[in-house]
Each structure stands twice: as C-alpha cells, then as structure tokens.
C-alpha cells in the first residue's frame with residue numbers, strides 16, 4: 439500500500455489549499471489514495487481572477503507558444519504514462535492496462551491540439567457589395583469553466599483543457615471528487631511544460647465548487663461531462679447569464695446483432711462494449727438487441743464469456759474487470775439487477791454479490807436476458823458492468839428498439855450486410871455510429887457527442903472543438 443498524496447488547488451500557478459478530504463482506492467478501501475482540499479466560493483473567485491488576469495497574455499501569445507506547451511506536456515505525460523496510469527487505476531479502479539491506455543490517450547490529445555493551435559483559420563468571402571472584402575477570424579473567448587467526471591479522470595480533463603488552451607482561452611477546472619489526484623497530475627505536467635501562471639487553474643472540491651464556477655459572471659463558457667441531473671442545472675445556470683455551455687451526459691447505447699453476424703465477433707464486441715472499464719463509460723453497450731435466428735447462440739456464448747470474466751484489484755495483471763468507482767456506483771448496479779429481475783428479466787450470467795480478498799467495491803459482471811424495451815433496465819443508465827438483451831424479429835424492429843430511448847450517444851450494429859450497415863448509419867438516432875465495432879472506445883482526434891438527452895451544445899474533440907472554444911468575428915473592409 440502506498441502513502442496518500444497530499445493534493446492542492448492550482449491557482450495562479452501556485453499550489454494552495456490544505457487537504458481535508460480523502461479519496462479511497464476502490465480496489466482496496468483500506469488504502470487512502472489522496473487527501474484533497476475542499477474548495478469554496480473564495481477559491482473559485484481567486485481562480486477566476488487569476489484566469490481573467492492571464493487571458494490577454496495567453497490569447498495574444500503566438501500560437502507557436504501555445505502549441506509548444508501542449509506538445510511538451512504531451513511528451514512528458516507519455517513518458518510517465520505507467521506512473522500516472524497506475525495512479526489513475528488506484529484512484530478510479532479501471533485495470534492497469536486501461537489506466538495506462540487512458541493516460542497515453544490524454545498525451546495524444548495534448549499533442550493533437552498542439553497541432554490544432556497552429557491550424558486555426560478563418561475564411562475570405564466575397565461581399566455582396568463591390569469593393570468590400572469580408573473575412574472571418576476565430577478568436578479566443580475568455581475564461582472557460584471545465585467540470586469533469588471520474589470515469590475518464592485524465593482523458594476528459596485533457597480533451598476539454600487542451601482545445602481551450604490551444605485556442606488562447608484560460609481555464610478554471612473542477613475535477614470529480616472521486617478522482618482528484620489524476621486531474622492534479624495533468625495540471626502539474628502542463629505547468630512543468632511551461633504554461634504561464636493563471637492560464638490553467640484547478641479548484642478541487644465538491645458540487646458547490648462546480649456550482650460557483652457555473653454561476654461566476656466572469657466565466658464565459660462551461661464544458662461539463664457527468665449526469666443528466668447535474669447537467670440540466672449547469673445548463674440552466676449558464677444560460678441564465680448567457681454563458682456558452684456544452685454538456686456530455688449519459689447513454690443507453692444499443693448494439694444490434696443481426697442474424698448474419700459472425701457469432702464470435704459479435705460476442706467479443708458485446709463483451710468489450712458492455713463490460714470493459716467496468717461498464718463505467720457513457721458509450722457502453724448496455725442494450726444488446728439480438729435478432730431471433732442468432733439470439734440463443736449469442737446469449738449462450740456471451741453468458742459463458744461474461745461468467746468467466748476475472749474481477750479483481752485493478753493493479754493485478756490478471757484482472758479483466760476492476761471495481762466500481764464507489765460504493766454508490768456498486769449499489770446502483772445491484773439495484774438495477776434487482777429492478778430488471780423484478781420486471782421479468784432473467785439473469786444469464788453474474789448477478790451475485792462478490793466477496794474478494796481485498797475489501798473493494800466489486801460488481802459481478804451481469805447479463806440479463808428476456809427483457810422488453812420498455813423495462814427500466816433498457817431506459818435508465820446503470821453505469822456498471824450490467825447489460826440486457828432484447829429479442830427482435832427483423833432489422834426494422836431492431837432499429838426501432840435502438841432508437842426508442844431518450845438517449846442518443848453511440849449506437850452499433852454487427853452485421854455482414856452492407857445494406858443494413860449503411861441504413862443504420864443513416865437512421866440511428868445517435869451522435870456516433872459503429873459498424874462491427876463496440877459502441878465504446880472512440881478515437882481522440884475526431885468529434886465526439888450525441889443527440890437527444892445525451893449531449894447539448896457544440897461537439898467536443900477533433901476539428902469540432904474549435905466551434906465551442908473560439909468566437910467567430912466577421913470583419914468587413916473597403917479600400
């Protein structure tokens with residue numbers, strides 16, 4: 439067991455605040471991973487003041503300066519991916535391979551936006567008036583508030599902070615209370631890479647810190663990832679004072695398996711999308727919609743693999759599924775297993791309480807079959823290693839079930855039919871579609887986001903990130 443890390447806020451380039459809360463290792467709750475300060479409104483005020491004061495210098499710095507800082511930070515993070523990835527796994531509970539993989543992804547995101555800082559461009563347009571020229575420019579917006587969740591504790595802070603900084607904005611970030619240490623490691627590396635003081639500020643603490651950022655009059659925009667309930671309040675608060683807002687929330691992502699699918703491939707895609715990262719992904723394939731002809735073979739083969747998944751300590755190299763992040767997340771999974779069975783679902787694998795050697799928040803990966811589309815298990819996000827199957831007769835019925843929820847983040851299909859794959863890409867009501875791929879596990883350099891209750895506002899990541907983190911100015915001139 440390692441000794442707890444004492445974390446700080448980062449305000450105006452300085453570490454500050456005394457640690458008063460603790461975060462536990464979900465794989466072994468006897469271990470305190472970190473002590474963190476519980477920020478308050480005064481800390482948010484100080485952070486926003488620092489970010490406001492730093493804005494002009496950073497906004498007017500050469501894009502090369504911004505690019506170099508992000509590129510150096512990406513290199514440092516990549517060099518330290520094992521160490522930071524281990525911290526991530528100790529703090530969040532995903533397996534070591536997943537923790538290191540996510541850290542490497544964050545490093546790549548920093549490097550991608552190092553490039554984007556140099557590629558920001560506007561347009562020249564013909565005016566309707568003779569002798570007049572029209573140009574558009576993308577300019578930095580101001581101070582952004584970034585509110586991040588625990589399930590991707592370094593990738594999500596990186597994919598929000600990197601474009602904000604690349605395009606000349608300054609930032610006040612609030613990391614999730616379950617995972618402050620990983621976020622702090624990212625902020626420390628960005629400072630080590632040469633970020634000027636005040637450009638990126640981190641205030642640790644609970645929901646009141648987030649609320650204070652949302653309500654702060656000098657915060658020009660909020661990018662939030664988390665639950666729908668909190669997201670709705672963030673949007674209302676931001677809009678009340680006409681701040682920009684971008685929300686990424688939950689999913690109830692469907693994966694359709696058609697009769698013509700390759701069975702092994704379909705099973706492996708479902709296993710990955712539904713259960714890896716402990717199912718704690720907003721892109722997880724939590725609804726498996728299976729056509730009649732393959733249904734029984736698919737369920738039998740998947741159930742066997744789910745039952746064989748090795749649940750354990752995140753740092754044990756044999757572990758395939760780490761614990762839930764918290765007791766509350768563990769209990770949510772078991773509560774939904776009960777709800778599903780009380781509504782008529784049948785457990786085909788898992789479903790039992792686990793008692794492992796380490797005291798941790800473990801959940802047995804669970805497959806629930808024979809469910810109907812209108813059951814709660816098929817409409818409410820569980821955010822754990824729990825998936826349900828719905829049997830359908832035709833492709834059209836599968837598509838209707840897939841589209842029949844209030845969410846619309848990611849949607850997948852496993853099929854050998856080009857006709858159905860193409861049709862699905864067009865008609866799936868989701869921001870991201872996957873053909874013969876898991877609904878989860880996306881690239882870092884392309885737009886990310888959903889429709890309906892899953893997302894609100896401009897897309898995150900890739901070329902689309904500039905739409906949220908820059909302001910388009912239209913300039914007219916006559917000779």
Ligand SMILES: NC(=O)C1=CN([C@@H]2O[C@H](COP(=O)(O)OP(=O)(O)OC[C@H]3O[C@@H](n4cnc5c(N)ncnc54)[C@H](OP(=O)(O)O)[C@@H]3O)[C@@H](O)[C@H]2O)C=CC1
Nearest residue numbers: 586587613614615644645648649664665668687688720821
């Ligand atoms: N789309 C996604 O990727 C995610 C979805 N979820 C969904 O949300 C459920 C609950 O997870 P949970 O962590 O509680 O999600 P929350 O929405 O509560 O947390 C997300 C972030 O918002 C912060 N926050 C909490 N209250 C406020 C507030 N009033 N104003 C501003 N910010 C606030 C949190 O801080 P703090 O951590 O201190 O509470 C955290 O940093 C999950 O079971 C899952 O269904 C969760 C995480 C990610």
Ligand SMILES: O=C(O)CCC(=O)C(=O)O
Nearest residue numbers: 718719720721878879880
């Ligand atoms: O599936 C992924 O790679 C990303 C998932 C994600 O962003 C999330 O769960 O919040």
